[in-house]
Amino acid sequence: MKIFWFLILVIAVVGNSSGLQAQNNTGQQTSGVSEGTPGFWEIDTPGGKFFSRIDHISSVSQHEYVIDGTVKVYECTISVTGGLIGRFYYIEPVGAGNSTISSSNTFNRAKDIANRVTNKGGMGDAEHIVTKHYPDTTHAKTSEYRFKYKDTIGRIYQHAHNAIVRDRGRGKENKITIRE
Numbered sequence: 001m002k003i004f005w006f007l008i009l010v011i012a013v014v015g016n017s018s019g020l021q022a023q024n025n026t027g028q029q030t031s032g033v034s035e036g037t038p039g040f041w042e043i044d045t046p047g048g049k050f051f052s053r054i055d056h057i058s059s060v061s062q063h064e065y066v067i068d069g070t071v072k073v074y075e076c077t078i079s080v081t082g083g084l085i086g087r088f089y090y091i092e093p094v095g096a097g098n099s100t101i102s103s104s105n106t107f108n109r110a111k112d113i114a115n116r117v118t119n120k121g122g123m124g125d126a127e128h129i130v131t132k133h134y135p136d137t138t139h140a141k142t143s144e145y146r147f148k149y150k151d152t153i154g155r156i157y158q159h160a161h162n163a164i165v166r167d168r169g170r171g172k173e174n175k176i177t178i179r180e
Helices: 002-015 101-120 151-166
Strands: 032-034 040-045 048-053 057-067 071-080 085-093 142-146 175-177
Touching (some): 040 085, 048 071, 057 151, 085 151, 151 175
Parallel strands (some): 040 175, 085 142
Antiparallel strands (some): 032 175, 071 085
16 A cells, blocks of 8 residues: 555656655655755756856746757756856757657667666666866866757756746755766
8 A cells, every 4th residue: 555655656756847856765865856945956867966146046947959950969958157057958869859860769779888887887777977088078168968868858957947037946846866
């Protein structure tokens, strides 16, 4: 019976972004929103944490773009006074949603190799690791977070937008935890 109620709670949390924060059977937090520090917006991800006063957030944006015709990026950025930018993104090969199989296969093979190398090196899953090529991708004052699933970007944007516009920092659910 306990397992039944635990599963109901997990389904409610995953299915409803305004649900309570659940814990899995190891005691680790799962994805969801929860009460955070009043007046602040916070996100806890597999790649790190981002924490800012809500009245210091100057903009929140969600957009997509293509890099060199090969990779499509889905991104949410949060800018704060002082110049810091939180960059939350998901990448996929161009044509991943259609019949362009060869570019998708190449991308998936590269991703598998990257996962094996990073796991062997003790760095974890490559799908959460932000990769930079110095000096081309050096981003001063940018905190970057990469995700496995495209819909996560929309969830982050919507949560930040609600905390700023609807709740104005007074809401009870100003922290979002992403575990994928």
